[in-house]
Amino acid sequence: MAKLTVSETAAYLRQRDCFAIVTHRRPDGDTLGCAAVLCRGLRQLGKTAHVLENPEITQKYAHLLEGLTKTSVQEGDTVVCVDVAADTMLPECFKGLSFGLRIDHHRGDRSFSEHELVIPTAAACGQIVYDVLTQMGVSLDVPMANALYTAISTDTGCFRYPNTKADTFRVAAACAEVSQDLAMLNQVLFETNSLARLKMQGWMVENARFLCDGQICICPIPLEIEKEIGVKEDDMENISGFPRSIEGVKIAATLRQEGSGKVKLSVRCLPEYDASAICQKFGGGGHRGAAGASMMLPMEEAVEAVIAAMPQL
Protein backbone atom coordinates (compact mmCIF):
# COMPACT_ATOMS: atom_id res chain seq x y z
CA MET A 1 0.00 0.00 0.00
CA ALA A 2 1.34 3.43 -0.97
CA LYS A 3 0.50 6.54 1.06
CA LEU A 4 -0.17 9.55 -1.15
CA THR A 5 -0.20 13.30 -0.50
CA VAL A 6 -2.95 15.56 -1.81
CA SER A 7 -0.96 16.47 -4.92
CA GLU A 8 0.12 12.87 -5.55
CA THR A 9 -3.55 11.89 -5.31
CA ALA A 10 -4.42 14.61 -7.82
CA ALA A 11 -1.73 13.20 -10.15
CA TYR A 12 -3.01 9.64 -9.62
CA LEU A 13 -6.53 10.68 -10.62
CA ARG A 14 -5.29 12.76 -13.58
CA GLN A 15 -3.45 9.73 -14.99
CA ARG A 16 -6.60 7.58 -15.11
CA ASP A 17 -9.77 7.88 -17.15
CA CYS A 18 -12.53 5.71 -15.71
CA PHE A 19 -13.65 5.61 -12.09
CA ALA A 20 -16.11 3.71 -9.90
CA ILE A 21 -16.61 5.38 -6.53
CA VAL A 22 -17.61 3.40 -3.44
CA THR A 23 -19.35 4.55 -0.24
CA HIS A 24 -19.65 2.87 3.17
CA ARG A 25 -22.38 0.85 4.89
CA ARG A 26 -25.28 2.85 6.33
CA PRO A 27 -24.08 5.70 4.14
CA ASP A 28 -24.07 9.13 5.79
CA GLY A 29 -23.76 12.66 4.44
CA ASP A 30 -19.96 12.58 4.36
CA THR A 31 -19.45 9.40 2.35
CA LEU A 32 -22.29 10.23 -0.08
CA GLY A 33 -21.39 13.91 -0.36
CA CYS A 34 -17.77 12.97 -1.08
CA ALA A 35 -18.80 10.43 -3.70
CA ALA A 36 -21.04 12.95 -5.45
CA VAL A 37 -18.53 15.80 -5.47
CA LEU A 38 -15.63 13.57 -6.55
CA CYS A 39 -17.72 12.03 -9.33
CA ARG A 40 -18.83 15.44 -10.61
CA GLY A 41 -15.33 16.86 -10.32
CA LEU A 42 -13.84 14.01 -12.36
CA ARG A 43 -16.54 14.44 -14.99
CA GLN A 44 -15.77 18.18 -15.16
CA LEU A 45 -12.23 17.14 -16.17
CA GLY A 46 -13.59 14.95 -18.96
CA LYS A 47 -13.22 11.63 -17.14
CA THR A 48 -15.80 8.85 -17.00
CA ALA A 49 -16.93 8.50 -13.40
CA HIS A 50 -19.79 6.82 -11.57
CA VAL A 51 -20.78 6.13 -8.00
CA LEU A 52 -21.66 2.50 -7.35
CA GLU A 53 -25.23 2.14 -6.14
CA ASN A 54 -25.25 1.64 -2.38
CA PRO A 55 -28.23 -0.54 -1.42
CA GLU A 56 -28.47 1.11 2.01
CA ILE A 57 -28.86 4.72 0.85
CA THR A 58 -31.74 6.55 2.61
CA GLN A 59 -34.23 8.94 1.06
CA LYS A 60 -32.74 12.00 2.74
CA TYR A 61 -29.55 11.66 0.70
CA ALA A 62 -30.79 10.03 -2.51
CA HIS A 63 -30.88 13.35 -4.39
CA LEU A 64 -27.09 13.68 -4.07
CA LEU A 65 -26.42 10.82 -6.46
CA GLU A 66 -29.09 11.49 -9.08
CA GLY A 67 -27.61 10.81 -12.53
CA LEU A 68 -24.28 9.68 -11.08
CA THR A 69 -24.73 5.98 -10.28
CA LYS A 70 -24.16 2.63 -11.92
CA THR A 71 -24.63 -0.85 -10.54
CA SER A 72 -21.23 -2.50 -11.02
CA VAL A 73 -17.56 -2.00 -11.79
CA GLN A 74 -16.52 -2.23 -15.42
CA GLU A 75 -13.28 -3.35 -17.05
CA GLY A 76 -10.76 -0.53 -16.75
CA ASP A 77 -12.42 1.24 -13.81
CA THR A 78 -10.22 2.52 -11.04
CA VAL A 79 -12.15 1.85 -7.83
CA VAL A 80 -11.96 4.70 -5.30
CA CYS A 81 -13.61 4.58 -1.89
CA VAL A 82 -14.38 7.67 0.18
CA ASP A 83 -14.79 7.85 3.97
CA VAL A 84 -14.44 4.06 4.32
CA ALA A 85 -12.30 3.31 7.40
CA ALA A 86 -12.09 -0.48 6.95
CA ASP A 87 -13.24 -3.14 4.52
CA THR A 88 -15.68 -4.29 7.21
CA MET A 89 -17.41 -0.93 6.66
CA LEU A 90 -18.23 -1.87 3.05
CA PRO A 91 -21.70 -3.05 2.05
CA GLU A 92 -21.61 -6.80 1.25
CA CYS A 93 -21.91 -6.18 -2.48
CA PHE A 94 -18.63 -4.18 -2.58
CA LYS A 95 -16.53 -6.54 -0.48
CA GLY A 96 -14.82 -8.45 -3.29
CA LEU A 97 -13.67 -5.30 -5.12
CA SER A 98 -10.06 -4.42 -5.70
CA PHE A 99 -9.52 -0.82 -4.55
CA GLY A 100 -7.08 1.48 -6.30
CA LEU A 101 -7.44 4.41 -3.91
CA ARG A 102 -8.92 5.17 -0.52
CA ILE A 103 -9.55 8.79 0.49
CA ASP A 104 -10.44 9.12 4.15
CA HIS A 105 -10.09 11.00 7.42
CA HIS A 106 -10.20 7.82 9.53
CA ARG A 107 -6.81 6.30 10.11
CA GLY A 108 -8.05 2.70 9.68
CA ASP A 109 -6.48 -0.43 11.18
CA ARG A 110 -5.33 -2.29 8.12
CA SER A 111 -5.14 -1.21 4.57
CA PHE A 112 -7.40 -2.67 1.91
CA SER A 113 -6.51 -0.35 -0.95
CA GLU A 114 -3.46 -0.07 -3.21
CA HIS A 115 -3.10 3.67 -2.53
CA GLU A 116 -4.32 5.83 0.33
CA LEU A 117 -4.79 9.50 1.06
CA VAL A 118 -5.64 9.69 4.76
CA ILE A 119 -5.70 12.96 6.72
CA PRO A 120 -6.98 12.20 10.23
CA THR A 121 -7.07 15.88 11.25
CA ALA A 122 -9.76 16.69 8.67
CA ALA A 123 -13.20 17.10 10.29
CA ALA A 124 -14.84 15.46 7.29
CA CYS A 125 -13.59 13.43 4.34
CA GLY A 126 -15.27 16.15 2.25
CA GLN A 127 -12.49 18.58 3.14
CA ILE A 128 -9.87 16.22 1.71
CA VAL A 129 -11.81 15.58 -1.49
CA TYR A 130 -12.22 19.34 -1.88
CA ASP A 131 -8.45 19.86 -1.52
CA VAL A 132 -7.74 17.18 -4.13
CA LEU A 133 -10.23 18.62 -6.61
CA THR A 134 -8.96 22.16 -6.06
CA GLN A 135 -5.44 20.90 -6.77
CA MET A 136 -6.77 19.41 -10.02
CA GLY A 137 -8.26 22.76 -11.08
CA VAL A 138 -11.88 21.75 -10.64
CA SER A 139 -14.28 24.58 -9.78
CA LEU A 140 -17.42 24.03 -7.71
CA ASP A 141 -20.81 24.27 -9.36
CA VAL A 142 -24.10 24.30 -7.44
CA PRO A 143 -24.65 20.51 -7.17
CA MET A 144 -21.01 20.07 -6.14
CA ALA A 145 -21.25 22.82 -3.53
CA ASN A 146 -24.41 21.24 -2.12
CA ALA A 147 -22.82 17.79 -1.98
CA LEU A 148 -19.63 19.14 -0.39
CA TYR A 149 -21.63 21.15 2.13
CA THR A 150 -23.65 18.04 3.01
CA ALA A 151 -20.40 16.16 3.63
CA ILE A 152 -18.79 18.71 5.93
CA SER A 153 -21.92 19.89 7.74
CA THR A 154 -23.21 16.43 8.64
CA ASP A 155 -19.85 15.23 9.97
CA THR A 156 -19.51 18.31 12.19
CA GLY A 157 -23.11 18.46 13.47
CA CYS A 158 -23.53 21.61 11.40
CA PHE A 159 -20.28 23.08 12.73
CA ARG A 160 -21.11 22.42 16.38
CA TYR A 161 -18.82 19.49 17.21
CA PRO A 162 -15.26 19.99 18.49
CA ASN A 163 -13.86 18.55 15.23
CA THR A 164 -14.90 21.78 13.45
CA LYS A 165 -11.76 23.66 12.42
CA ALA A 166 -10.95 26.92 10.66
CA ASP A 167 -10.52 24.84 7.47
CA THR A 168 -14.03 23.46 7.85
CA PHE A 169 -15.41 26.99 7.83
CA ARG A 170 -13.23 27.85 4.81
CA VAL A 171 -14.69 24.98 2.81
CA ALA A 172 -18.17 26.05 3.94
CA ALA A 173 -17.37 29.56 2.68
CA ALA A 174 -16.42 28.11 -0.71
CA CYS A 175 -19.77 26.29 -0.83
CA ALA A 176 -21.67 29.44 0.19
CA GLU A 177 -19.96 31.41 -2.60
CA VAL A 178 -21.54 29.10 -5.15
CA SER A 179 -24.84 27.83 -3.74
CA GLN A 180 -27.93 29.60 -2.44
CA ASP A 181 -29.37 26.28 -1.23
CA LEU A 182 -27.46 25.82 2.01
CA ALA A 183 -30.19 27.09 4.35
CA MET A 184 -32.65 24.74 2.71
CA LEU A 185 -30.19 21.86 3.12
CA ASN A 186 -29.82 22.79 6.80
CA GLN A 187 -33.56 22.59 7.29
CA VAL A 188 -33.65 19.09 5.84
CA LEU A 189 -30.46 17.85 7.48
CA PHE A 190 -30.68 19.45 10.92
CA GLU A 191 -33.92 21.26 11.66
CA THR A 192 -36.62 18.73 11.16
CA ASN A 193 -38.00 16.47 13.86
CA SER A 194 -40.93 14.13 13.48
CA LEU A 195 -44.04 15.03 15.44
CA ALA A 196 -43.74 11.68 17.26
CA ARG A 197 -40.15 12.49 18.29
CA LEU A 198 -41.21 15.88 19.62
CA LYS A 199 -44.13 14.34 21.51
CA MET A 200 -41.74 11.84 23.06
CA GLN A 201 -39.41 14.67 24.10
CA GLY A 202 -42.39 16.49 25.61
CA TRP A 203 -43.32 13.36 27.54
CA MET A 204 -39.73 12.90 28.75
CA VAL A 205 -39.54 16.46 30.06
CA GLU A 206 -42.74 15.96 32.05
CA ASN A 207 -41.77 12.54 33.41
CA ALA A 208 -38.03 12.72 34.02
CA ARG A 209 -36.72 12.39 37.59
CA PHE A 210 -34.18 14.98 38.65
CA LEU A 211 -31.64 14.33 41.39
CA CYS A 212 -28.88 16.41 43.02
CA ASP A 213 -30.51 19.77 42.29
CA GLY A 214 -31.20 18.86 38.68
CA GLN A 215 -27.64 17.80 37.89
CA ILE A 216 -28.69 14.20 37.30
CA CYS A 217 -31.66 13.35 35.11
CA ILE A 218 -33.14 9.84 35.02
CA CYS A 219 -35.59 9.21 32.26
CA PRO A 220 -37.38 5.82 32.17
CA ILE A 221 -39.50 5.28 29.04
CA PRO A 222 -42.08 2.50 29.40
CA LEU A 223 -42.74 0.48 26.26
CA GLU A 224 -46.46 1.31 26.38
CA ILE A 225 -45.60 5.04 26.20
CA GLU A 226 -43.53 4.46 23.05
CA LYS A 227 -46.49 2.61 21.58
CA GLU A 228 -49.01 5.21 22.70
CA ILE A 229 -47.00 8.08 21.19
CA GLY A 230 -46.28 5.98 18.13
CA VAL A 231 -42.53 6.52 17.84
CA LYS A 232 -40.57 4.36 15.41
CA GLU A 233 -36.91 3.43 15.90
CA ASP A 234 -35.93 6.28 13.57
CA ASP A 235 -37.73 8.77 15.82
CA MET A 236 -35.69 7.58 18.81
CA GLU A 237 -32.23 8.11 17.23
CA ASN A 238 -29.91 9.56 19.88
CA ILE A 239 -32.89 10.19 22.18
CA SER A 240 -30.59 9.75 25.18
CA GLY A 241 -28.81 12.95 24.17
CA PHE A 242 -32.03 14.84 24.78
CA PRO A 243 -32.21 14.81 28.62
CA ARG A 244 -28.53 15.80 28.71
CA SER A 245 -29.44 18.97 26.84
CA ILE A 246 -31.67 20.17 29.71
CA GLU A 247 -30.03 23.17 31.36
CA GLY A 248 -28.13 22.16 34.49
CA VAL A 249 -28.07 18.42 33.70
CA LYS A 250 -24.58 16.96 33.91
CA ILE A 251 -25.40 13.25 33.74
CA ALA A 252 -28.49 11.87 32.04
CA ALA A 253 -29.64 8.24 32.03
CA THR A 254 -32.36 7.10 29.66
CA LEU A 255 -33.93 3.67 30.16
CA ARG A 256 -35.99 2.01 27.44
CA GLN A 257 -37.91 -1.24 27.81
CA GLU A 258 -37.47 -3.88 25.16
CA GLY A 259 -40.22 -6.38 24.40
CA SER A 260 -38.10 -9.18 25.87
CA GLY A 261 -38.25 -7.76 29.41
CA LYS A 262 -34.82 -6.22 29.04
CA VAL A 263 -34.13 -2.58 29.89
CA LYS A 264 -31.66 -0.70 27.71
CA LEU A 265 -29.70 1.93 29.61
CA SER A 266 -28.01 4.87 27.86
CA VAL A 267 -25.94 7.38 29.79
CA ARG A 268 -24.76 10.75 28.45
CA CYS A 269 -22.69 13.22 30.41
CA LEU A 270 -20.57 16.34 30.34
CA PRO A 271 -16.82 15.90 29.79
CA GLU A 272 -15.97 16.03 33.52
CA TYR A 273 -17.95 12.81 34.24
CA ASP A 274 -17.60 9.24 32.97
CA ALA A 275 -20.65 7.57 31.45
CA SER A 276 -18.78 4.34 30.74
CA ALA A 277 -17.84 3.87 34.43
CA ILE A 278 -21.55 3.96 35.31
CA CYS A 279 -22.50 1.50 32.57
CA GLN A 280 -19.68 -0.88 33.43
CA LYS A 281 -21.45 -1.54 36.74
CA PHE A 282 -24.15 -3.24 34.66
CA GLY A 283 -21.79 -5.07 32.33
CA GLY A 284 -21.95 -2.41 29.63
CA GLY A 285 -19.45 0.12 28.31
CA GLY A 286 -18.72 2.89 25.84
CA HIS A 287 -16.96 6.25 25.97
CA ARG A 288 -16.67 8.85 28.73
CA GLY A 289 -19.38 11.00 27.18
CA ALA A 290 -21.75 8.29 25.99
CA ALA A 291 -22.18 4.69 27.14
CA GLY A 292 -24.80 1.97 27.44
CA ALA A 293 -25.77 -1.33 29.08
CA SER A 294 -28.51 -3.95 29.03
CA MET A 295 -30.29 -4.75 32.32
CA MET A 296 -32.48 -7.81 32.99
CA LEU A 297 -34.69 -6.06 35.55
CA PRO A 298 -38.20 -4.66 35.77
CA MET A 299 -38.16 -0.94 34.94
CA GLU A 300 -38.63 0.35 38.50
CA GLU A 301 -35.80 -1.83 39.85
CA ALA A 302 -33.57 -0.80 36.96
CA VAL A 303 -34.22 2.87 37.77
CA GLU A 304 -33.32 2.32 41.42
CA ALA A 305 -30.14 0.47 40.44
CA VAL A 306 -29.10 3.28 38.09
CA ILE A 307 -29.76 5.91 40.76
CA ALA A 308 -27.60 3.91 43.18
CA ALA A 309 -24.81 3.73 40.56
CA MET A 310 -24.63 7.51 40.07
CA PRO A 311 -21.68 9.45 41.48
CA GLN A 312 -22.28 11.92 44.32
CA LEU A 313 -22.53 15.41 42.82
Next chain:
Amino acid sequence: MAKLTVSETAAYLRQRDCFAIVTHRRPDGDTLGCAAVLCRGLRQLGKTAHVLENPEITQKYAHLLEGLTKTSVQEGDTVVCVDVAADTMLPECFKGLSFGLRIDHHRGDRSFSEHELVIPTAAACGQIVYDVLTQMGVSLDVPMANALYTAISTDTGCFRYPNTKADTFRVAAACAEVSQDLAMLNQVLFETNSLARLKMQGWMVENARFLCDGQICICPIPLEIEKEIGVKEDDMENISGFPRSIEGVKIAATLRQEGSGKVKLSVRCLPEYDASAICQKFGGGGHRGAAGASMMLPMEEAVEAVIAAMPQL
Protein backbone atom coordinates in the same frame (compact mmCIF):
# COMPACT_ATOMS: atom_id res chain seq x y z
CA MET B 1 -26.56 62.19 10.07
CA ALA B 2 -23.49 61.11 8.09
CA LYS B 3 -23.22 57.66 6.54
CA LEU B 4 -19.75 56.17 6.88
CA THR B 5 -17.93 53.37 5.09
CA VAL B 6 -15.92 50.73 6.94
CA SER B 7 -12.68 52.67 6.48
CA GLU B 8 -14.29 55.99 7.41
CA THR B 9 -15.61 54.32 10.56
CA ALA B 10 -12.12 53.04 11.34
CA ALA B 11 -10.81 56.61 10.92
CA TYR B 12 -13.63 57.97 13.11
CA LEU B 13 -12.73 55.56 15.91
CA ARG B 14 -8.98 56.19 15.50
CA GLN B 15 -9.51 59.93 15.97
CA ARG B 16 -11.22 59.49 19.34
CA ASP B 17 -9.94 58.22 22.67
CA CYS B 18 -12.80 57.38 25.03
CA PHE B 19 -15.81 55.24 24.23
CA ALA B 20 -19.03 54.11 25.86
CA ILE B 21 -20.65 51.26 23.97
CA VAL B 22 -24.38 50.67 24.08
CA THR B 23 -26.37 47.49 23.42
CA HIS B 24 -30.07 47.02 22.69
CA ARG B 25 -33.06 46.00 24.80
CA ARG B 26 -33.38 42.30 25.52
CA PRO B 27 -29.72 42.02 24.54
CA ASP B 28 -28.85 39.01 22.40
CA GLY B 29 -25.58 37.39 21.38
CA ASP B 30 -24.99 39.77 18.48
CA THR B 31 -25.34 43.09 20.32
CA LEU B 32 -23.40 41.83 23.37
CA GLY B 33 -20.76 40.01 21.32
CA CYS B 34 -20.26 43.14 19.20
CA ALA B 35 -19.98 45.34 22.28
CA ALA B 36 -17.40 43.02 23.86
CA VAL B 37 -15.25 42.63 20.76
CA LEU B 38 -15.38 46.35 19.90
CA CYS B 39 -14.50 47.30 23.49
CA ARG B 40 -11.57 44.87 23.58
CA GLY B 41 -10.41 45.94 20.13
CA LEU B 42 -10.40 49.61 21.09
CA ARG B 43 -8.51 48.80 24.29
CA GLN B 44 -5.96 46.83 22.25
CA LEU B 45 -5.29 50.09 20.39
CA GLY B 46 -4.72 51.94 23.68
CA LYS B 47 -8.13 53.60 23.84
CA THR B 48 -10.34 53.86 26.92
CA ALA B 49 -13.48 51.86 26.23
CA HIS B 50 -16.36 50.48 28.28
CA VAL B 51 -19.65 48.84 27.61
CA LEU B 52 -22.54 50.47 29.47
CA GLU B 53 -24.24 48.02 31.83
CA ASN B 54 -27.44 46.79 30.23
CA PRO B 55 -29.99 46.05 32.98
CA GLU B 56 -31.59 43.36 30.84
CA ILE B 57 -28.52 41.20 30.25
CA THR B 58 -29.16 37.51 30.94
CA GLN B 59 -26.91 35.03 32.66
CA LYS B 60 -26.04 33.16 29.47
CA TYR B 61 -24.20 36.17 28.07
CA ALA B 62 -22.96 37.86 31.25
CA HIS B 63 -19.45 36.37 30.89
CA LEU B 64 -18.90 38.28 27.64
CA LEU B 65 -18.76 41.63 29.41
CA GLU B 66 -16.75 40.67 32.49
CA GLY B 67 -14.30 43.46 33.22
CA LEU B 68 -15.61 45.64 30.40
CA THR B 69 -18.58 47.50 31.86
CA LYS B 70 -19.32 50.78 33.55
CA THR B 71 -22.62 52.26 34.68
CA SER B 72 -22.79 55.62 32.91
CA VAL B 73 -21.33 57.83 30.20
CA GLN B 74 -18.56 60.17 31.23
CA GLU B 75 -17.52 63.58 29.93
CA GLY B 76 -15.64 63.09 26.69
CA ASP B 77 -17.02 59.65 25.86
CA THR B 78 -18.03 58.96 22.29
CA VAL B 79 -21.19 56.87 22.54
CA VAL B 80 -21.32 54.01 20.03
CA CYS B 81 -24.26 51.66 19.73
CA VAL B 82 -24.03 48.25 18.11
CA ASP B 83 -26.87 46.26 16.53
CA VAL B 84 -29.45 48.87 17.61
CA ALA B 85 -31.94 49.36 14.78
CA ALA B 86 -33.93 52.22 16.35
CA ASP B 87 -33.90 54.34 19.48
CA THR B 88 -37.03 52.47 20.56
CA MET B 89 -34.76 49.42 20.81
CA LEU B 90 -32.73 51.09 23.57
CA PRO B 91 -33.22 50.21 27.22
CA GLU B 92 -34.93 53.11 29.04
CA CYS B 93 -31.73 54.11 30.81
CA PHE B 94 -29.91 54.78 27.51
CA LYS B 95 -32.68 56.74 25.83
CA GLY B 96 -31.46 60.24 26.59
CA LEU B 97 -27.93 59.62 25.31
CA SER B 98 -26.40 61.44 22.40
CA PHE B 99 -24.97 58.88 20.00
CA GLY B 100 -21.84 59.57 17.99
CA LEU B 101 -21.90 56.36 15.96
CA ARG B 102 -24.24 53.52 15.18
CA ILE B 103 -22.86 50.29 13.73
CA ASP B 104 -25.58 47.98 12.54
CA HIS B 105 -26.85 45.56 9.94
CA HIS B 106 -30.48 46.71 10.29
CA ARG B 107 -31.37 49.54 7.96
CA GLY B 108 -33.46 51.39 10.58
CA ASP B 109 -36.30 53.82 9.89
CA ARG B 110 -34.97 57.05 11.23
CA SER B 111 -31.55 57.95 12.36
CA PHE B 112 -30.77 58.68 15.99
CA SER B 113 -26.99 58.86 15.72
CA GLU B 114 -24.65 61.49 14.33
CA HIS B 115 -22.78 58.93 12.21
CA GLU B 116 -23.80 55.53 10.92
CA LEU B 117 -22.15 52.47 9.46
CA VAL B 118 -24.99 50.26 8.27
CA ILE B 119 -24.46 47.18 6.07
CA PRO B 120 -27.81 45.42 5.69
CA THR B 121 -26.30 42.48 3.79
CA ALA B 122 -24.23 41.40 6.81
CA ALA B 123 -25.72 38.37 8.55
CA ALA B 124 -24.68 39.72 11.94
CA CYS B 125 -23.49 43.09 13.18
CA GLY B 126 -20.45 41.14 14.39
CA GLN B 127 -19.22 40.82 10.80
CA ILE B 128 -19.21 44.59 10.38
CA VAL B 129 -17.44 45.20 13.69
CA TYR B 130 -14.86 42.59 12.66
CA ASP B 131 -14.26 44.37 9.35
CA VAL B 132 -13.82 47.72 11.13
CA LEU B 133 -11.40 46.28 13.68
CA THR B 134 -9.43 44.45 10.98
CA GLN B 135 -9.16 47.74 9.09
CA MET B 136 -7.79 49.30 12.28
CA GLY B 137 -5.11 46.60 12.59
CA VAL B 138 -6.62 44.87 15.61
CA SER B 139 -5.87 41.14 15.91
CA LEU B 140 -8.24 38.71 17.61
CA ASP B 141 -7.32 37.19 20.96
CA VAL B 142 -9.27 34.36 22.60
CA PRO B 143 -11.90 36.46 24.43
CA MET B 144 -12.43 38.52 21.29
CA ALA B 145 -12.75 35.42 19.11
CA ASN B 146 -15.28 33.96 21.56
CA ALA B 147 -17.31 37.19 21.63
CA LEU B 148 -17.21 37.55 17.85
CA TYR B 149 -18.19 33.91 17.40
CA THR B 150 -21.10 34.44 19.81
CA ALA B 151 -22.26 37.41 17.74
CA ILE B 152 -22.19 35.71 14.35
CA SER B 153 -23.30 32.24 15.44
CA THR B 154 -26.33 33.43 17.43
CA ASP B 155 -27.59 35.72 14.67
CA THR B 156 -27.32 32.92 12.10
CA GLY B 157 -28.74 30.10 14.25
CA CYS B 158 -25.26 28.56 14.29
CA PHE B 159 -24.90 29.02 10.51
CA ARG B 160 -28.24 27.47 9.69
CA TYR B 161 -30.33 30.49 8.69
CA PRO B 162 -30.47 31.80 5.11
CA ASN B 163 -28.66 34.99 6.16
CA THR B 164 -25.46 32.92 6.51
CA LYS B 165 -23.04 34.00 3.77
CA ALA B 166 -19.56 33.04 2.66
CA ASP B 167 -18.33 36.02 4.70
CA THR B 168 -20.00 34.63 7.80
CA PHE B 169 -18.02 31.43 7.43
CA ARG B 170 -14.83 33.43 6.83
CA VAL B 171 -15.30 35.29 10.10
CA ALA B 172 -16.03 31.97 11.84
CA ALA B 173 -12.78 30.61 10.37
CA ALA B 174 -10.92 33.59 11.86
CA CYS B 175 -12.47 32.82 15.27
CA ALA B 176 -11.59 29.12 14.97
CA GLU B 177 -7.96 30.02 14.17
CA VAL B 178 -7.68 31.68 17.57
CA SER B 179 -10.05 29.93 19.97
CA GLN B 180 -10.41 26.30 21.05
CA ASP B 181 -13.61 27.14 22.96
CA LEU B 182 -16.10 27.21 20.11
CA ALA B 183 -17.52 23.71 20.63
CA MET B 184 -18.08 24.51 24.32
CA LEU B 185 -19.76 27.79 23.35
CA ASN B 186 -21.99 25.84 20.97
CA GLN B 187 -23.13 23.59 23.82
CA VAL B 188 -24.10 26.59 25.92
CA LEU B 189 -25.59 28.65 23.09
CA PHE B 190 -27.34 26.00 21.06
CA GLU B 191 -27.45 22.65 22.80
CA THR B 192 -28.81 23.57 26.18
CA ASN B 193 -32.44 24.35 26.78
CA SER B 194 -34.03 25.37 30.05
CA LEU B 195 -36.51 22.92 31.52
CA ALA B 196 -39.18 25.62 31.18
CA ARG B 197 -38.36 26.04 27.47
CA LEU B 198 -38.62 22.30 26.90
CA LYS B 199 -41.90 22.13 28.82
CA MET B 200 -43.20 24.94 26.64
CA GLN B 201 -42.12 23.05 23.49
CA GLY B 202 -43.86 19.95 24.83
CA TRP B 203 -47.01 21.99 25.40
CA MET B 204 -46.80 23.49 21.90
CA VAL B 205 -46.48 20.07 20.26
CA GLU B 206 -49.58 18.86 22.10
CA ASN B 207 -51.63 22.01 21.45
CA ALA B 208 -50.63 23.18 17.97
CA ARG B 209 -53.25 23.23 15.22
CA PHE B 210 -52.24 21.61 11.96
CA LEU B 211 -53.82 22.60 8.66
CA CYS B 212 -53.38 21.42 5.05
CA ASP B 213 -52.15 17.94 5.95
CA GLY B 214 -49.70 19.26 8.50
CA GLN B 215 -48.05 21.75 6.15
CA ILE B 216 -49.28 24.73 8.18
CA CYS B 217 -48.90 24.82 11.95
CA ILE B 218 -50.67 27.44 14.07
CA CYS B 219 -49.51 27.68 17.64
CA PRO B 220 -51.37 30.08 19.96
CA ILE B 221 -49.76 30.41 23.40
CA PRO B 222 -52.09 31.86 26.05
CA LEU B 223 -50.44 34.10 28.63
CA GLU B 224 -51.70 31.90 31.46
CA ILE B 225 -49.86 28.92 29.97
CA GLU B 226 -46.61 30.90 29.91
CA LYS B 227 -47.22 31.75 33.57
CA GLU B 228 -48.22 28.21 34.51
CA ILE B 229 -45.09 26.70 32.88
CA GLY B 230 -43.02 29.55 34.28
CA VAL B 231 -41.13 30.56 31.13
CA LYS B 232 -39.15 33.76 31.24
CA GLU B 233 -38.45 35.88 28.16
CA ASP B 234 -35.10 34.17 27.75
CA ASP B 235 -36.79 30.79 27.57
CA MET B 236 -38.93 32.01 24.69
CA GLU B 237 -36.10 33.25 22.42
CA ASN B 238 -36.87 32.26 18.83
CA ILE B 239 -39.68 30.01 20.05
CA SER B 240 -41.45 30.63 16.75
CA GLY B 241 -38.75 28.64 14.98
CA PHE B 242 -39.81 25.56 16.93
CA PRO B 243 -43.13 24.69 15.24
CA ARG B 244 -41.45 25.18 11.84
CA SER B 245 -39.05 22.39 12.76
CA ILE B 246 -41.83 19.81 12.93
CA GLU B 247 -41.48 17.41 10.01
CA GLY B 248 -43.76 18.38 7.15
CA VAL B 249 -44.47 21.93 8.39
CA LYS B 250 -43.84 24.53 5.70
CA ILE B 251 -45.37 27.60 7.38
CA ALA B 252 -45.62 28.03 11.14
CA ALA B 253 -47.37 30.86 12.97
CA THR B 254 -46.82 31.38 16.69
CA LEU B 255 -49.10 33.77 18.57
CA ARG B 256 -48.21 35.06 22.02
CA GLN B 257 -50.43 37.19 24.24
CA GLU B 258 -48.97 40.29 25.79
CA GLY B 259 -50.32 41.67 29.07
CA SER B 260 -51.73 44.67 27.23
CA GLY B 261 -54.26 42.61 25.29
CA LYS B 262 -52.06 42.60 22.20
CA VAL B 263 -51.19 39.40 20.36
CA LYS B 264 -47.71 39.09 18.91
CA LEU B 265 -47.61 37.05 15.72
CA SER B 266 -44.41 35.42 14.44
CA VAL B 267 -44.35 33.53 11.17
CA ARG B 268 -41.56 31.24 10.00
CA CYS B 269 -41.55 29.40 6.71
CA LEU B 270 -39.59 27.44 4.15
CA PRO B 271 -37.89 29.46 1.37
CA GLU B 272 -40.64 28.84 -1.18
CA TYR B 273 -43.17 30.79 0.94
CA ASP B 274 -43.22 34.41 2.15
CA ALA B 275 -43.68 35.06 5.87
CA SER B 276 -43.49 38.82 5.41
CA ALA B 277 -46.42 38.83 2.94
CA ILE B 278 -48.55 37.13 5.61
CA CYS B 279 -47.49 39.55 8.35
CA GLN B 280 -47.98 42.60 6.12
CA LYS B 281 -51.71 41.81 6.16
CA PHE B 282 -51.60 42.75 9.85
CA GLY B 283 -49.38 45.80 9.46
CA GLY B 284 -46.20 43.91 10.27
CA GLY B 285 -43.21 42.89 8.20
CA GLY B 286 -39.85 41.18 8.12
CA HIS B 287 -38.11 38.81 5.77
CA ARG B 288 -39.36 36.00 3.53
CA GLY B 289 -38.32 33.35 6.02
CA ALA B 290 -39.21 35.12 9.26
CA ALA B 291 -41.63 37.96 9.92
CA GLY B 292 -43.88 39.34 12.64
CA ALA B 293 -46.81 41.59 13.44
CA SER B 294 -48.77 42.93 16.41
CA MET B 295 -52.51 42.28 16.47
CA MET B 296 -55.05 44.06 18.71
CA LEU B 297 -57.44 41.13 18.88
CA PRO B 298 -58.48 38.50 21.40
CA MET B 299 -56.43 35.33 20.88
CA GLU B 300 -59.14 33.24 19.24
CA GLU B 301 -59.97 35.98 16.73
CA ALA B 302 -56.29 36.50 16.02
CA VAL B 303 -55.90 32.78 15.31
CA GLU B 304 -58.85 32.84 12.89
CA ALA B 305 -57.46 35.92 11.14
CA VAL B 306 -54.05 34.27 10.75
CA ILE B 307 -55.61 31.09 9.38
CA ALA B 308 -57.54 33.20 6.86
CA ALA B 309 -54.30 34.96 5.85
CA MET B 310 -52.48 31.73 5.03
CA PRO B 311 -51.82 30.80 1.39
CA GLN B 312 -53.54 27.74 -0.07
CA LEU B 313 -51.13 24.80 0.06
